[in-house]
Amino acid sequence: MKQIALALLCALPMLGLGQSSALTTQLYDTYENYKEGSIGKRRIKRADIQPLIATYSSNPKFKVSTVGRSIGGKELSLISLGTGDVNVFLWSQMHGDEPTATQAIFDILNFFDSKDFKEEKEAILSNLSIHFLPMLNPDGAELFQRRNLLGIDINRDALRLQSPESKTLKRVRDSLAADFGFNLHDQSTYYNAERTDKPATISYLAPAYNYEKDINEVRGNAMKIIVFMNSILQKYAPGQVGRYNDDFEPRAFGDNIQKWGTSTILIESGGYPNDTEKQEIRKLNYVSILSAIYTIAKQNYKEIAIGEYEKIPENDRKLFDLKITNASYNLMGNSYKIDVGIHQVEVDYADHNSFWYSSRILDQGDLSTYYGYETLDATGYTLKQATAYPKTLNTLNEVQSLDFGQLLKDGHAYVRMSTIPAKQLNSPFPVHLIGANYKIPELKLQPGINPTVFLEKDGRLEYAVINGFLVNLSQSNIEVPNGMIYK
Known part of the structure; x- marks a missing residue:
């Protein structure tokens, strides 16, 4: 008992x-x-x-x-x-x-x-x-x-x-x-x-x-x-x-x-x-x-x-918004294997009611002890420079009419404008807007830069990273909240 x-x-x-x-x-x-x-x-x-x-x-x-x-x-x-x-x-x-x-x-x-x-x-x-x-x-x-x-x-x-x-x-x-x-x-x-x-x-x-x-x-x-x-x-x-x-x-x-x-x-x-x-x-x-x-x-x-x-x-504290692993990166005639860790950084609008993204590479190298909310194993992929759409456009409406999916498949992550509206803080499109005389910098990975790059495999672009957001180019949906503006 x-x-x-x-x-x-x-x-x-x-x-x-x-x-x-x-x-x-x-x-x-x-x-x-x-x-x-x-x-x-x-x-x-x-x-x-x-x-x-x-x-x-x-x-x-x-x-x-x-x-x-x-x-x-x-x-x-x-x-x-x-x-x-x-x-x-x-x-x-x-x-x-x-x-x-x-x-x-x-x-x-x-x-x-x-x-x-x-x-x-x-x-x-x-x-x-x-x-x-x-x-x-x-x-x-x-x-x-x-x-x-x-x-x-x-x-x-x-x-x-x-x-x-x-x-x-x-x-x-x-x-x-x-x-x-x-x-x-x-x-x-x-x-x-x-x-x-x-x-x-x-x-x-x-x-x-x-x-x-x-x-x-x-x-x-x-x-x-x-x-x-x-x-x-x-x-x-x-x-x-x-x-x-x-x-x-x-x-x-x-x-x-x-x-x-x-x-x-x-x-x-x-x-x-x-x-x-x-x-x-x-x-x-x-x-x-x-x-x-x-x-x-x-x-x-x-x-x-x-x-x-x-x-x-x-x-x-070992999380990234996006982690890319095992990518091939060509620098000064040599190829290196590299991981890239990206933070999708929020920037408030003036009223502090909403925000836009200005993403950054936080770290690169061997990131095997880190993790990502989203991770892409880029084994077999080579990081490639993003280019500009060959035409210069005059208005945001003209940019809006572009086929962004095709632009990205062609390796274009930038659209040049003759004049960018002064009040525009960021690009409302899944590409960056650049001024008439802006020169796109050569791809050189380093912490602090905006992550915009393509990933190529067997001569074909299969992924894009636009402002730190990953785009699968074989799919129709492009989930990039905003691009950047470079004047």
Whole structure:
């Protein structure tokens, strides 16, 4: 009988986690019912979320308060709900160009405002009080930049508290005496899970609170929550979770909030194939954060083994948007085998609402320890110089009328114009526009140049790389968002 009782006792934590896993599946499957459609792209601003905050201000389920203002005078709002004794505090967009979790927060708020999942929401809201501070750096969001108007990284201002945004974050954390904190960020899409070609779609950290990286109950609970969230994401993004280095950073908010007694979970949204606007990653934030909140409410996390935390692969940074391997490259009469790693670099328009691409070769040589979102094995292919279309055109309409597929098959990646409109920042076509007197440089691969080149095999051009985007010349679709302009 004692053995049976012991077995049942050991099964209880797993039973609780099993219930959370079932909820996770339902959250994932029903996500579109709660997704906030008004903020569907990354470059969101305070004006985009203000109507949503106003809606919750008039909703009796929520308490909305202005807890501070940014340097630029924009309101910082705290949205709260629940009546429980355990306080959970979530803040996002400390860095203005990291909006994925801000979007997910409003999806989560839609979930709580719905009539669905009554039993689960009752368990959450009777045990927890949940507080959301979305878009801590609205001035940075306006410019789609990391830093605030003071030019500082808010996440390195936990000691001096120079900026009003930093002071607000500290004051809110202290006033809540938050038990759990979710520090929500975006990271570079070029991070991968260590020694794999998998992007680090989500990365976690339970920040250290001292140089010794000690683990007390506060930090240990954060580790347990991360282990739980990792187990969830493995179902939807297998192998695509990373873990940040936990060296202590005495100026950082995450490290200090952990030190101040709040179990702090840092979440970084990275890259996911074919998800430029990070909407699939947004969904994973929604599912995993809500599941974690439920687990905190049910206290199922307590029995999770802390040792599982160290098994999550560390973050590495060895991804390219496009990787070309084993290409033949002719230079000064000799042929060399070379790999080329390309980043498709975003450049914001002046209004910071959208962007265009100005791609660059990041590295070349032996890149066998690196990976690509897209990889072309160019064994047997020779890199060839791109040429200009033989006619000079006068208007963009004339360029538009060209058969771009045929141009590329003929090796032409440039179109010469007599006059390029002064306001045109980039080419809206899958070729580059060049001025009347522009001389196309000789093909000489080096990091920093725009990747535009053809790949030839057996005397035939089979691939083109235009502004860092790969085009299969045997196919009709040409997926090059824009070309460049060279005057």
